Amino acid sequence: MSMMDQPRQGWPGAIRLLHWMSAVMILTMLAVGTIMVRVDDTGIRFDLYQSHKAFGIVVLSVTVLRLLVRLMLAPRGPSVPDPRWQSYAASAAHVALYLLVVAVALSGWTMASATPLPIPTSVFGLFNLPAIVPRDLSTYTLAKTWHGWLTKALLAVILLHVAAALKHHLLDRDTVLTRMIRGGT
Numbered sequence: 001m002s003m004m005d006q007p008r009q010g011w012p013g014a015i016r017l018l019h020w021m022s023a024v025m026i027l028t029m030l031a032v033g034t035i036m037v038r039v040d041d042t043g044i045r046f047d048l049y050q051s052h053k054a055f056g057i058v059v060l061s062v063t064v065l066r067l068l069v070r071l072m073l074a075p076r077g078p079s080v081p082d083p084r085w086q087s088y089a090a091s092a093a094h095v096a097l098y099l100l101v102v103a104v105a106l107s108g109w110t111m112a113s114a115t116p117l118p119i120p121t122s123v124f125g126l127f128n129l130p131a132i133v134p135r136d137l138s139t140y141t142l143a144k145t146w147h148g149w150l151t152k153a154l155l156a157v158i159l160l161h162v163a164a165a166l167k168h169h170l171l172d173r174d175t176v177l178t179r180m181i182r183g184g185t
Contacts, residue, residue, distance in 0.1 A: 011179055012073045019180060025059050026101065030155060053112050054123045059068045060105035067098060093161055100154040106132075106148040114140035 011019075029052060036048035050159040112121045113131035137156055170177035 013033050015066070015073055016180055018069060022059070022062055022066060022101075025055060025062065026154075026158070029055055029059060030151070033151065050122060053121045053129070056108045057123055057129060059101065060109075061103045063098060083134065088165065090100070093101055093144060093157060093164070096157045097154075097161060100150060100157060104147060104150045104154055107143050110143035111140055111147055114143055116140065122173050 032048055032052050032055075036045055036052055039048060039139040110131065110133055112129065113133045114136050116137050118135070123129055133143075148181055165177045165180070168174050
């Protein structure tokens with residue numbers, strides 16, 4: 001039996017690293033997104049918006065990478081013998097997290113593309129992000145509305161995810177959280 005055929009226990013280091021990198025980036029994006037719309041100084045606000053858009057593309061890229069790595073390296077089978085409904089809920093929450101991260105990033109990219117302001121989105125000075133839709137105020141407004149709602153939904157699912165991890169750790173006293181922190185079974 002090859003290593004790829006064996007059931008895996010614990011989360012591989014690559015998945016754990018990408019998980020925690022994503023967590024830090026997404027929480028930072030949520031904070032910066034909240035702050036940038038409240039800043040009065042236009043220069044600082046512009047820089048925050050540009051950074052937010054550039055990091056949004058990084059988050060989107062890392063999410064796609066996470067999906068690919070998870071498909072290749074994820075452990076097989078449940079991490080603990082949960083009731084079936086908990087396994088289904090966990091799977092649904094993970095699917096929702098991935099879908100919402102991608103949807104938030106794409107709605108933000110749509111906003112940046114559709115804005116009537118002719119300001120390119122520079123990705124850390126390396127290249128300008130191409131537009132995915134033409135400039136159009138109604139598309140921009142719709143994308144902005146969706147971006148806001150999707151971000152709120154993402155935050156809700158993140159809070160649910162954290163609450164579930166803490167429930168497993170503090171109440172069930174199982175290894176779900178520690179497996180994502182330090183690996184192992």
